[in-house]
């Protein structure tokens with residue numbers, strides 16, 4: 076179809092047949108224009124989308140350091156030959172890799188280069204009148220013709236009325252009517268693609284100005300929203316410490332519930348942390364029941380409950396009989412039944428520093444695998460400890476993990492048989508160290524909650540962009556862009572030769588709808604005989 | 617306990633529905649086997665084009681009604697020379713059995729939900745059962761509408777087969793007792809997210825089946841020959857359009873499912889997107905189907921090439937459902953398997 080009126084009903088970039096190669100002898104300006112046309116072509120968009128999908132695959136198969144650093148470390152230990160190559164190719168951080176960024180940035184440049192000219196074309200199309208009918212209406216995908224017993228003018232008036240009532244934009248010509256509707260389709264498509272750009276910008280803003288920190292809080296303790304309070308903290312380049320919302324949070328109580336029976340025994344069922352918080356130092360203290368999926372919102376900053384565990388309470392006395400340590404010590408859960416590991420470091424003990432390491436078992440047993448918990452809740456709390464004396468190494472200035480004991484400068488206490496001293500303590504029980512070196516008593520247990528504090532200023536814009544994208548997508552897929560032409564010519568004796576024909580944006584896809592539409596228009600003109608002819612012209616390339 | 621009784625009832629209903637589905641599948645297979653030999657090759661677009669040209673002479677205006685040649689409007693009902701009464705009868709029995717199986721299947725899902733006191737899609741067993749139900753639902757809805765734009769009558773075997781396969785996998789490998797959920801899964805947004813994903817996957821499954829049928833029919837039309845039962849199917853062009861409609865319908869629902877999932881993730885973990893394997897594959901599926909929609913608007917990519925992209929899209933969806941849920945480590949480990 077060469078007729079101007081029957082060109083594709085889209086402002087998508089044309090020139091889609093074989094893309095011409097770069098002209099052999101090109102001036103730089105031509106080369107740039109050629110390259111730009113290539114980049115913004117539909118083919119390139121398709122290729123870049125494909126690349127984007129493929130590039131995401133390794134990010135789901137190789138452990139990612141931003142998501143699970145522990146598994147990255149395990150992977151590196153297990154594959155010492157492969158790991159450096161993975162490192163070099165950024166395979167442990169695919170989604171922040173330069174090559175991944177290159178793909179989506181190219182895609183979005185292409186997108187912008189596509190959306191701008193299309194918006195301009197669409198703007199013009201929306202204000203232009205529907206084009207005059209092509210000479211040969213029979214060549215259109217849907218066509219019908221008949222002899223009517225009325226004069227052309229009355230047929231055309233009737234047709235214009237009918238098409239207007241079908242929400243067409245209508246132009247009455249001397250011998251024909253042109254009508255078009257469904258401009259919202261292209262509007263929706265442009266909205267969708269523009270919203271994708273908006274989404275990218277919102278994500279970037281969030282990454283730049285947002286922050287995220289996690290903090291472990293034992294029952295009856297709290298924290299204030301300052302950098303120093305966090306166990307881990309990450310933020311974007313534009314983050315400003317002074318802008319941290321000045322709230323404080325205290326954990327009054329953490330209640331947990333686990334599945335007690337059945338094939339999911341031990342599965343978590345409910346976690347509920349009762350918080351007292353102040354949104355600012357001078358604000359009133361309020362309470363909040365923090366649950367998973369029900370974060371506390373403070374000034375656009377959100378506090379989430381993302382984990383929990385046990386902090387057994389120990390009291391340690393040294394060789395002088397003096398109490399040198401007393402308090403809860405958080406232990407890290409290792410499995411679904413909360414078998415937890417941890418250490419107690421006593422720097423102030425004399426004559427030497429003391430260290431204890433071992434397990435906390437909410438429901439303890441000791442079997443062939445060693446000390447293990449068989450249920451995640453506190454049915455039979457047990458602390459299994461071994462003891463060391465010497466230099467904890469905490470004074471060296473090198474930061475230490477609070478969950479690990481550096482025993483290089485320490486000696487382990489041994490029992491009467493020469494085997495390492497180990498005690499399995501129930502609440503209230505005490506393990507006495509040999510040679511009057513002191514003792515450790517297991518007083519009881521508190522729970523702790525791991526809280527995540529997150530601030531993401533790009534979140535609401537991202538949601539808005541996503542909603543616009545969805546709306547645009549639906550318009551672009553479900554609104555039908557159609558042109559209908561009616562031509563009536565005098566056939567003598569007050570009769571006329573009437574033709575109705577229609578065109579859809581992508582003919583094949585809207586064919587049946589188009590057929591029904593034309594049938595409707597035709598019958599409103601009083602013709603009941605022949606149905607329209609539907610051809611598949613324009614369906615193949 | 618009432619909960620356990622209901623859960624038991626749910627299992628019994630599910631097994632019954634599987635038996636009935638199996639009967640329906642047998643009927644659909646028999647329907648194909650009874651189909652008579654292909655009588656004539658289909659009218660190809662070239663023929664239609666010459667037809668349209670005939671209409672150009674003004675005298676043709678008063679001629680008899682002229683409608684589409686290739687059955688693109690309604691899939692020419694397989695009567696007379698195209699089918700035998702026997703094939704039709706057994707096919708209709710197949711549809712009746714599908715309706716019965718659907719009722720039992722629906723009962724199973726509802727009873728499961730009542731037994732746990734929540735939306736019955738909280739673990740992989742339930743997700744599979746509900747997803748299979750969505751496939752049957754979409755099929756029956758389209759069948760009942762008799763809309764020529766959504767021809768599905770011929771799809772019986774391709775719908776009931778995968779449904780039965782999914783249910784078989786669910787009751788053997790994926791089964792978990794009816795219980796409450798872990799705290800992270802207690803969220804309205806999760807219910808919305810999974811519901812949308814289940815509906816989208818039901819529609820995508822039908823689109824997938826139609827795409828396969830299109831590819832087969834297209835090949836046969838080029839050769840001008842093929843097994844008898846394919847003559848009962850719509851033309852390749854009609855199948856292609858129908859598959860496109862299915863995908864275009866599912867794509868926004870999938871988009872919505874991904875957005876709802878992001879909202880849920882933000883509520884549960886404080887970040888709306890974290891490239892968790894499950895999220896990554898939902899994204900990949902989305903991008904591949906976007907490729908498909910683009911391909912259909914790109915010269916040189918319409919037709920078979922676009923269809924292959926749609927198949928790839930379904931492949932990524934299956935990968936997410938089977939491989940990612942069970943084998944890859946992530947926050948969305950709600951499979952409850954093993």
Ligand code: HEM
Pocket residue numbers: 085086087088115116117118120124182185186187189190264268271551552903905906909910912913
């Ligand atoms: C971020 C990546 C992109 C995504 C996710 C995306 C997604 C989509 C989707 C889902 C459609 C289907 C809507 C419809 O059929 O009307 C579509 C249509 C379209 N896209 Fe994109 N797109 C992207 C990038 C691009 C780029 C870079 C271009 C420029 C070449 C482009 C040009 C178009 C055009 C012209 C259409 C309408 C096709 C038609 O007229 O049927 N898109 N896009």
